[in-house]
Amino acid sequence: MNAHTDSFTTDDGRTIGGTVLDLRNITLRFGGVEAIKNISFDIREGEIRAIIGPNGAGKSSMLNVISGFYVPQEGEVWFRGEKRPQMRPYQVAQQGVARTFQNIALFEGMSVLDNVMCGRLGYMSSNILTQGLWWGRAAREETENRESVERVIDFLEIQAIRKTPVGRLPYGLKKRVELARALAAEPKLLLLDEPMAGMNVEEKEDMSRFILDVNDEFGTTIALIEHDMGVVMDLSDRVVVMDYGRKIGDGTPDEVRSNQEVIDAYLGVAHD
Amino acid sequence: MLYREAGDFKTSYAADAQTFPLAFDRWGYWVLLALAALVVPFVVNDYWANALLIPFLIYAIAALGLNILTGYCGQVSLGTGGFMAVGAYSSYKLMTAFPWMDMVSVTLLSGLVTAGVGLLFGLPSLRIKGFYLAVATLAAQFFLVWLFNRVPWFYNYSASGQISAPERELFGLVLTGPNAASAVQYLFCLAIVIALAWFARNLTRGTVGRKWMAIRDMDIAAEIIGVNPLRAKLSAFAISSFFVGISGALFFTIYLGAVEVNSAFGIQKSFLILFMVIIGGLGSIFGSFAGAAFLVLLPVVLKLVGVDLLGWPTTIVAHLQLVVVGGLIIFFLVVEPHGLAQLWRLTKEKLRLWPFPH
Ligand SMILES: Nc1ncnc2c1ncn2[C@@H]1O[C@H](COP(=O)(O)OP(=O)(O)OP(=O)(O)O)[C@@H](O)[C@H]1O
Numbered sequence: 244m245n246a247h248t249d250s251f252t253t254d255d256g257r258t259i260g261g262t263v264l265d266l267r268n269i270t271l272r273f274g275g276v277e278a279i280k281n282i283s284f285d286i287r288e289g290e291i292r293a294i295i296g297p298n299g300a301g302k303s304s305m306l307n308v309i310s311g312f313y314v315p316q317e318g319e320v321w322f323r324g325e326k327r328p329q330m331r332p333y334q335v336a337q338q339g340v341a342r343t344f345q346n347i348a349l350f351e352g353m354s355v356l357d358n359v360m361c362g363r364l365g366y367m368s369s370n371i372l373t374q375g376l377w378w379g380r381a382a383r384e385e386t387e388n389r390e391s392v393e394r395v396i397d398f399l400e401i402q403a404i405r406k407t408p409v410g411r412l413p414y415g416l417k418k419r420v421e422l423a424r425a426l427a428a429e430p431k432l433l434l435l436d437e438p439m440a441g442m443n444v445e446e447k448e449d450m451s452r453f454i455l456d457v458n459d460e461f462g463t464t465i466a467l468i469e470h471d472m473g474v475v476m477d478l479s480d481r482v483v484v485m486d487y488g489r490k491i492g493d494g495t496p497d498e499v500r501s502n503q504e505v506i507d508a509y510l511g512v513a514h515d
Numbered sequence: 516m517l518y519r520e521a522g523d524f525k526t527s528y529a530a531d532a533q534t535f536p537l538a539f540d541r542w543g544y545w546v547l548l549a550l551a552a553l554v555v556p557f558v559v560n561d562y563w564a565n566a567l568l569i570p571f572l573i574y575a576i577a578a579l580g581l582n583i584l585t586g587y588c589g590q591v592s593l594g595t596g597g598f599m600a601v602g603a604y605s606s607y608k609l610m611t612a613f614p615w616m617d618m619v620s621v622t623l624l625s626g627l628v629t630a631g632v633g634l635l636f637g638l639p640s641l642r643i644k645g646f647y648l649a650v651a652t653l654a655a656q657f658f659l660v661w662l663f664n665r666v667p668w669f670y671n672y673s674a675s676g677q678i679s680a681p682e683r684e685l686f687g688l689v690l691t692g693p694n695a696a697s698a699v700q701y702l703f704c705l706a707i708v709i710a711l712a713w714f715a716r717n718l719t720r721g722t723v724g725r726k727w728m729a730i731r732d733m734d735i736a737a738e739i740i741g742v743n744p745l746r747a748k749l750s751a752f753a754i755s756s757f758f759v760g761i762s763g764a765l766f767f768t769i770y771l772g773a774v775e776v777n778s779a780f781g782i783q784k785s786f787l788i789l790f791m792v793i794i795g796g797l798g799s800i801f802g803s804f805a806g807a808a809f810l811v812l813l814p815v816v817l818k819l820v821g822v823d824l825l826g827w828p829t830t831i832v833a834h835l836q837l838v839v840v841g842g843l844i845i846f847f848l849v850v851e852p853h854g855l856a857q858l859w860r861l862t863k864e865k866l867r868l869w870p871f872p873h
């Protein structure tokens with residue numbers, strides 16, 4: 244399999260570059276269950292790549308493999324041109340992969356601001372002693388990173404809830420704060436697991452707009468799991484379709500939509 | 516002057532991140548500090564210093580330490596007494612082996628030794644959590660007490676098995692031993708408490724504090740945003756033990772003067788500090804002080820009211836104290852896990868809005 248090294252410009256003027264992430268023949272088993280069966284696909288720089296499929300298809304498991312949570316029994320993960328050795332999730336994060344979860348995973352005891360500041364941990368390296376003395380580099384880092392966090396907060400329009408404890412927020416806003424935390428890390432690859440699940444139409448529209456803006460303004464590469472086909476077709480450049488752990492389709496939204504196997508998989512499943 | 520934030524606008528992120536965002540709180544804090552440092556030492560008598568102020572300050576340090584570990588990082592520990600003993604025996608060994616060493620160095624070094632021991636006993640926290648970790652720290656508690664009882668080197672082969680603090684001076688004033696003035700001891704403890712509380716506050720509002728709280732709130736999510744769980748937990752164990760060790764050193768050198776490890780640093784001590792943190796408020800610097808003050812004051816107040824005023828027998832009052840503490844622990848665990856600190860915070864929030872409650 245050859246990674247893309249060329250780049251091109253889309254109709255709406257965004258640049259899609261070479262391969263950022265290349266998954267090669269990934270197989271993941273839980274005991275007897277094969278959650279992912281020999282799947283390969285790539286994600287190119289600057290694109291929005293959707294992963295779709297019925298419930299239990301293995302989409303979340305795929306993201307968990309990418310972020311180092313699950314170690315596949317077979318296959319290779321290539322990140323930015325290098326084969327990735329087995330890594331702990333925090334090491335994957337330090338390489339520039341950020342994500343959100345299907346079930347929100349925020350720090351409930353902390354304020355919105357502190358949650359988003361957590362996204363900047365990779366940029367803060369002062370030692371404990373200078374932090375305790377609030378001295379030199381520690382104090383400087385705090386202010387500098389606060390500035391970039393405030394830009395993310397402005398961008399996602401959550402200024403008003405900055406100091407609110409996350410536990411008090413409604414569901415839709417929590418999803419947005421989780422996106423803010425991931426964005427604050429300025430990731431090279433952003434993984435979003437059903438960012439719009441459980442939202443009303445208006446919240447979905449807001450979230451779609453944010454995702455497009457992130458991709459457009461910062462050129463962030465995004466892999467996105469989503470059930471809402473309308474949203475997927477609108478947002479994504481390319482789509483991977485999974486069913487029972489297999490890849491049954493891969494291509495532009497139009498190509499995927501006309502693929503017979505994909506149509507069958509979706510017709511055979513009750514779907515929201 | 517009303518308790519308000521009106522007109523108190525922040526013009527920089529540094530100002531917004533400071534410890535007391537309201538000018539009113541800031542002033543209150545400085546006034547309190549001035550009173551504690553400039554007035555109290557000259558008016559306090561030996562009884563009040565020894566029965567209340569000095570133990571309050573020393574326990575506050577231990578509570579700060581345990582709060583860092585349990586309140587901020589979410590790792591339960593029942594080994595606080597044992598770690599205080601490490602601090603106490605370290606200071607004893609340092610004072611007797613290096614008689615020229617000043618008490619500031621002795622105290623800090625004792626904290627550092629305890630930090631190392633805490634780091635070691637923190638290693639299991641990588642594999643085990645919650646109840647099982649509590650049991651592991653309990654094992655540490657019993658092991659450490661056993662060690663200081665059984666290995667004569669720790670108490671310099673004294674016949675009684677006790678350790679007692681030799682006399683030491685600081686700036687020409689006697690600080691330890693029977694001839695020390697309690698005002699001097701009080702000031703020494705106060706200075707250390709202020710420095711350590713400031714240190715703890717800075718840690719908890721910065722990067723490492725966020726890592727600890729991330730581990731506490733959801734360790735899986737913490738790891739996914741790049742927190743190395745090993746380093747975060749071990750740093751909490753080390754820093755926490757540093758505080759607890761200093762507290763133990765002062766408990767021995769300043770407060771008691773002579774120590775027998777079972778009675779001074781037994782399992783009861785671990786629970787006492789844990790109760791201080793629960794009653795005062797998990798995850799709060801202020802709560803560590805509130806909890807320590809409360810549990811130091813409680814027996815004194817109960818004795819004043821029960822024995823001296825109402826003439827009840829001492830045993831009844833002692834039992835009453837257990838009942839009150841037990842009841843409060845249940846109340847705070849069930850109703851208000853953030854303790855006195857949260858009650859205080861809610862009162863302040865109401866005050867800010869007063870007299871318009873909405
Ligand atoms: N930790 C695990 N242990 C055992 N089985 C698992 C585990 N995680 C996932 N699975 C199984 O793997 C399969 C794929 O699950 P996964 O969560 O990846 O699906 P999904 O496509 O994200 O579904 P959904 O749309 O419901 O989120 C399921 O059969 C699930 O039961």
Ligand SMILES: [Mg+2]
Nearest residue numbers: 302303304345
């Ligand atoms: Mg899923």
